[in-house]
Amino acid sequence: MKEQLRRALLRALQSAQAAGDLPQFDHSALEFAIETPRSAEHGDLAANLALQLARPCRRKPRDIAEILVRHLAEAGGILAKAEIAGPGFINFFLNPTAWLAALPHIMGEGPNFGRSAWGAGRRVMVEFVSANPTGPLHVGHGRGAALGDALARLLEYVGCSVATEYYINDAGNQMATLGRSLLHRAQELAGSDQAFPDNHYKGEYIRELAEEYLKTLTGPAAPPSPGDQAAVKAAADWAGAKILDGIKDDLRVFGVEIDNYYSEQSLVDRGAVRASFDDLKARGLMYDNEGALWFAASRYGDEKDRVVKRSNGETTYFASDIAYHREKFERGFDQLIDVWGADHHGYVPRLKAAIQALGREPEALQVVLVQMVSLLRGGEPVAMSTRAGEFVTLREVVDEVGRDAARFIFLTRRSDSPLDFDLEVAKQKSLDNPVYYVQYAHTRVMSILRKAAEAGVNLPDPGQVDLSRLGLDEEVALARRLGEYPEAALGAAQALEPHRITYYLNEVAGAFHSYYNAQRVLGEDAGLTAARLLLSQAVGQVLRNGLGLLGVSAPEAM
RNA sequence: GGGCGGUUAGCUCAGUUGGAUAGAGCGUUGGCCUCCGGAGCCAAAGGCCGUGAGUUCGAAUCUCGCACCGCCCA
Numbered sequence: 359m360k361e362q363l364r365r366a367l368l369r370a371l372q373s374a375q376a377a378g379d380l381p382q383f384d385h386s387a388l389e390f391a392i393e394t395p396r397s398a399e400h401g402d403l404a405a406n407l408a409l410q411l412a413r414p415c416r417r418k419p420r421d422i423a424e425i426l427v428r429h430l431a432e433a434g435g436i437l438a439k440a441e442i443a444g445p446g447f448i449n450f451f452l453n454p455t456a457w458l459a460a461l462p463h464i465m466g467e468g469p470n471f472g473r474s475a476w477g478a479g480r481r482v483m484v485e486f487v488s489a490n491p492t493g494p495l496h497v498g499h500g501r502g503a504a505l506g507d508a509l510a511r512l513l514e515y516v517g518c519s520v521a522t523e524y525y526i527n528d529a530g531n532q533m534a535t536l537g538r539s540l541l542h543r544a545q546e547l548a549g550s551d552q553a554f555p556d557n558h559y560k561g562e563y564i565r566e567l568a569e570e571y572l573k574t575l576t577g578p579a580a581p582p583s584p585g586d587q588a589a590v591k592a593a594a595d596w597a598g599a600k601i602l603d604g605i606k607d608d609l610r611v612f613g614v615e616i617d618n619y620y621s622e623q624s625l626v627d628r629g630a631v632r633a634s635f636d637d638l639k640a641r642g643l644m645y646d647n648e649g650a651l652w653f654a655a656s657r658y659g660d661e662k663d664r665v666v667k668r669s670n671g672e673t674t675y676f677a678s679d680i681a682y683h684r685e686k687f688e689r690g691f692d693q694l695i696d697v698w699g700a701d702h703h704g705y706v707p708r709l710k711a712a713i714q715a716l717g718r719e720p721e722a723l724q725v726v727l728v729q730m731v732s733l734l735r736g737g738e739p740v741a742m743s744t745r746a747g748e749f750v751t752l753r754e755v756v757d758e759v760g761r762d763a764a765r766f767i768f769l770t771r772r773s774d775s776p777l778d779f780d781l782e783v784a785k786q787k788s789l790d791n792p793v794y795y796v797q798y799a800h801t802r803v804m805s806i807l808r809k810a811a812e813a814g815v816n817l818p819d820p821g822q823v824d825l826s827r828l829g830l831d832e833e834v835a836l837a838r839r840l841g842e843y844p845e846a847a848l849g850a851a852q853a854l855e856p857h858r859i860t861y862y863l864n865e866v867a868g869a870f871h872s873y874y875n876a877q878r879v880l881g882e883d884a885g886l887t888a889a890r891l892l893l894s895q896a897v898g899q900v901l902r903n904g905l906g907l908l909g910v911s912a913p914e915a916m
Numbered sequence: 917g918g919g920c921g922g923u924u925a926g927c928u929c930a931g932u933u934g935g936a937u938a939g940a941g942c943g944u945u946g947g948c949c950u951c952c953g954g955a956g957c958c959a960a961a962g963g964c965c966g967u968g969a970g971u972u973c974g975a976a977u978c979u980c981g982c983a984c985c986g987c988c989c990a
Binding site for chain 2: 391393395400409412418444661705729730771774776778787789790791794795799805807810845846849868876880881915916
């Protein structure tokens with residue numbers, strides 16, 4: 359719709375110039391907007407073209423607008439009238455059928471309505487969660503998981519080729535700490551009264567794992583000492599694998615399927631870290647200082663250079679990250695998206711520096727930061743302390759409130775805004791709970807369709823419906839809103855902001871609830887019933903498609 | 917001390933990439949079931965968009981200063 363008007367306006371501009379009404383100028387850089395005005399008095403759509411032309415034409419915006427409107431040809435019969443208003447806006451009033459035409463189109467496209475080819479040819483990697491396998495996922499990870507998964511779905515929807523990945527930090531110190539924590543607990547269980555070290559993992563899950571681990575051990579000296587390096591390694595490997603299995607299971611229950619789990623250790627073993635060092639050395643971006651190896655990150659906008667290999671020979675996490683992201687590019691991805699906790703934001707400049715050092719544009723890596731989740735119950739904070747190992751796991755939350763509610767609520771805010779997650783609200787079956795509001799609208803549609811079937815009313819053939827029967831303002835407005843869905847999906851994908859879909863769906867649901875309360879769909883008049891059934895079906899279709907983007911179900915009945 | 921994010925209705929938050937009279941939910945007040953699911957709807961009240969300047973036809977939106985809040989780094 360907007361595109362049609364845009365083309366019509368550009369033709370009018372050319373025609374005005376050809377007729378000498380407006381001066382010639384280079385309008386290759388011309389940018390103007392066609393938008394929906396806030397107030398209905400200002401028409402269905404409005405263009406600011408004349409305002410933009412004021413400078414190059416050196417004429418008053420209103421005069422230009424008048425000339426443009428005079429040269430405006432009929433744009434395919436959709437235009438009822440065009441007016442000039444305010445400082446020089448051109449307001450377009452469209453024939454209602456222009457909006458209603460969206461309805462048969464939506465039903466024709468079905469599940470594909472809203473898809474686009476914007477991202478065709480782009481290979482995108484979305485990396486998310488990537489929690490260390492030292493404990494179960496907590497609520498904060500859940501938010502990252504919901505976001506990353508929705509982003510992947512969105513990007514695929516708009517034509518990108520998308521892969522998802524979970525990076526496992528299994529090569530560093532935390533794994534050794536995990537191994538020692540496990541062995542300490544194992545020794546306690548075997549009767550030792552040695553104090554548990556303060557900086558180790560204290561969670562109850564470690565104790566449970568230790569119990570299980572003891573059963574796997576055979577031999578006279580079990581359980582081994584936390585001072586035994588080989589034993590620590592073995593314990594860490596065992597516990598890490600166990601915990602990772604648990605994480606995968608948590609994600610599966612949450613409805614998140616990740617294409618690939620990528621091990622940091624495998625990266626090291628394969629020599630990828632060394633290869634990335636060689637690459638950077640060849641570019642003259644590495645140097646030795648005080649026994650350590652440094653990457654010259656400050657040359658690419660980071661505030662200082664960074665150590666990649668310590669004087670004791672250990673490579674840093676950053677070194678692994680450089681190698682990992684380098685590999686992502688080598689595997690053919692040209693757009694990398696990382697979902698991180700906001701507490702890591704200080705890390706962004708150095709990784710972007712690394713990307714550039716490897717010869718990529720800084721924009722080839724986009725980092726989406728996710729703010730904290732505060733868990734509440736009935737308005738009261740739920741105590742959580744990662745340090746003491748006491749936190750509410752994602753699994754517990756999903757078990758209590760359900761997958762749909764958890765996912766939807768995680769996506770009701772922009773990701774860089776902190777989120778209050780109230781367990782009681784998430785369980786409520788009312789308007790307080792946004793997911794029910796949207797799902798309930800879908801259920802109502804389904805209920806109407808069931809009712810129609812019971813009454814022996816056949817669903818209409820979308821192409822045969824007389825759209826002019828939908829004469830109410832609210833019907834046109836609803837159809838119009840539905841027609842905006844592809845634009846909403848594309849905008850959300852481009853901005854990497856799935857919460858826009860949440861808001862959009864809320865608006866559609868609200869418009870439908872309102873309509874439903876005021877008008878009857880099923881009635882005596884067969885033509886009117888058919889038209890309203892089509893409208894209802896289209897609402898259902900759009901709600902299904904949109905909820906699908908969020909990974910939330912669209913139930914037939916609740 | 918440097919950096920990042922934030923500041924919009926009593927509360928929680930949107931604001932379509934700079935458009936015309938700033939929106940939604942909760943809460944408050946008052947209405948709506950003979951009716952396709954009331955898990956819903958309608959209406960009212962509620963605002964110096966933190967603050968001071970700048971950019972321009974036009975700023976909640978972009979730039980700079982300042983004030984608070986949160987986080988990261990030293």
